[in-house]
Amino acid sequence: xEGPVVAKGFEYMYxxxxxxxxxxxxxxxxxxxxxxxxxxxxxxVDLHASYGGVVPxxxxxxxxxxxxxxxxxxxxxxxxxxxxxxxxxxxxxPGLIGSLLVGVExxxxxxxxxxxxxxxxxxxxxxxxxxxxxDAKERSRTELMKAKPSGKSSEVSSPSSAHRSSSGSSxxxxxxxxxxxxxxxxxxxxxxxxxxxxxxxxLRYEVVGVTLDDAAGEAYDKxxxxxxxxxxxxxxxxxxxxxxxxxxxxxxxxxxxxxxxNLSFSGLKTSVxxxxxxxxxxxxxxxxxxxxxxxxxxxxxxIDCLLAKTERALAAFHLDQLAIVGGVxxxxxxxxxxxxxLAGIRVIIPAPILCTDNAAMVAGLAMLHYRxxxxxSLTLNAQADYPLGS
Ligand code: KG4
Ligand code: ZN
Numbered sequence: 301x302e303g304p305v306v307a308k309g310f311e312y313m314y315x316x317x318x319x320x321x322x323x324x325x326x327x328x329x330x331x332x333x334x335x336x337x338x339x340x341x342x343x344x345v346d347l348h349a350s351y352g353g354v355v356p357x358x359x360x361x362x363x364x365x366x367x368x369x370x371x372x373x374x375x376x377x378x379x380x381x382x383x384x385x386x387x388x389x390x391x392x393x394p395g396l397i398g399s400l401l402v403g404v405e406x407x408x409x410x411x412x413x414x415x416x417x418x419x420x421x422x423x424x425x426x427x428x429x430x431x432x433x434x435d436a437k438e439r440s441r442t443e444l445m446k447a448k449p450s451g452k453s454s455e456v457s458s459p460s461s462a463h464r465s466s467s468g469s470s471x472x473x474x475x476x477x478x479x480x481x482x483x484x485x486x487x488x489x490x491x492x493x494x495x496x497x498x499x500x501x502x503l504r505y506e507v508v509g510v511t512l513d514d515a516a517g518e519a520y521d522k523x524x525x526x527x528x529x530x531x532x533x534x535x536x537x538x539x540x541x542x543x544x545x546x547x548x549x550x551x552x553x554x555x556x557x558x559x560x561x562n563l564s565f566s567g568l569k570t571s572v573x574x575x576x577x578x579x580x581x582x583x584x585x586x587x588x589x590x591x592x593x594x595x596x597x598x599x600x601x602x603i604d605c606l607l608a609k610t611e612r613a614l615a616a617f618h619l620d621q622l623a624i625v626g627g628v629x630x631x632x633x634x635x636x637x638x639x640x641x642l643a644g645i646r647v648i649i650p651a652p653i654l655c656t657d658n659a660a661m662v663a664g665l666a667m668l669h670y671r672x673x674x675x676x677s678l679t680l681n682a683q684a685d686y687p688l689g690s
Contacts, residue, residue, distance in 0.1 A: 317663025333667025509561025
């Protein structure tokens with residue numbers, strides 16, 4: 301006897317994604333490569349804050365403790381049982397090896413136990429895929445509200461505050477995916493990476509520029525640490541910079557005139573350090589207004605460098621579409637300036653929850669691997685320096 305006939309093309313494809321490359325334990329269920337049904341992100345910020353940065357051993361231990369509850373929560377939030385999941389996807393690298401291993405071993409165990417295919421995902425490639433995602437629950441809520449202006453939005457379950465979830469940042473999410481096509485330029489700015497990548501077609505990447513020293517997020521975190529502002533520095537500087545004068549100190553723009561697409565932030569960080577030393581450390585840290593001016597001026601220099609190289613790459617490769625991705629893409633100053641400065645370019649920046657590390661981007665990108673049956677074997681290993689495009 302044949303089972304019920306379901307026309308091909310009308311079946312949904314559910315992929316469960318796992319991301320543990322650094323200090324966020326995340327699992328997500330994504331339907332058909334774009335609809336986020338759940339995206340649970342358990343942050344470890346509290347564990348690392350007192351050290352002023354991620355401590356790898358603490359990160360791996362926390363991943364071990366959190367991975368199964370986060371996985372269960374992702375399935376429950378999506379209202380999809382494990383049986384219904386068609387395939388599994390996990391970040392293989394790049395990232396911290398001890399952190400990556402927890403995700404990879406969990407994914408392999410699940411694949412072995414359920415017989416479901418497993419896909420190995422590159423972390424940078426997954427960031428570059430984030431603009432294609434949309435929040436299915438949020439969209440249905442918007443549709444519901446449109447249909448019934450009296451509003452029944454409470455029918456859509458909202459996440460508890462213990463974990464972050466992608467719900468709630470909808471408008472940008474639903475705007476983004478449909479608008480981006482190939483080829484596009486990706487400006488990848490995170491804590492571990494800063495690069496310019498041309499995505500010529502699905503899964504075909506050309507890295508055209510990289511940072512020669514610190515990543516943009518790393519520079520944010522180091523400057524915040526220097527000023528005693530806390531960890532992670534990016535969101536704190538983002539907030540303070542909004543009330544500062546970005547022209548107060550004219551910090552250098554490293555490599556801005558170099559005719560390539562490479563970036564550098566280490567010299568800028570040193571300039572901030574020198575300025576603080578010359579002004580007097582005690583004087584600076586006790587003057588909140590001055591701190592705001594310093595971080596606003598630092599941020600202006602970072603944004604100027606990022607957008608100058610982006611403009612150069614867009615022109616050189618004749619591209620009119622740009623996706624800004626990675627943790628620093630959550631920065632409100634960068635988001636606003638990119639929209640203002642890159643006139644004539646379609647600029648897509650995912651909602652902040654999809655800029656920082658999350659598993660929805662892993663599960664989404666995996667759909668492209670699934671189409672080509674690019675499955676990993678159970679001998680899969682995490683790889684700290686896993687190259688893009690491999
Ligand atoms: O992509 P991500 O979550 O992890 C990595 O793959 O590295 O990026 C984390 C980085 C951190 O350096 C953090 O300070 C920075 O992104 N970040 C921000 C903001 N939110 C996170 N930087 C500037 N402004 C923000 N709003
Ligand atoms: Zn990342």
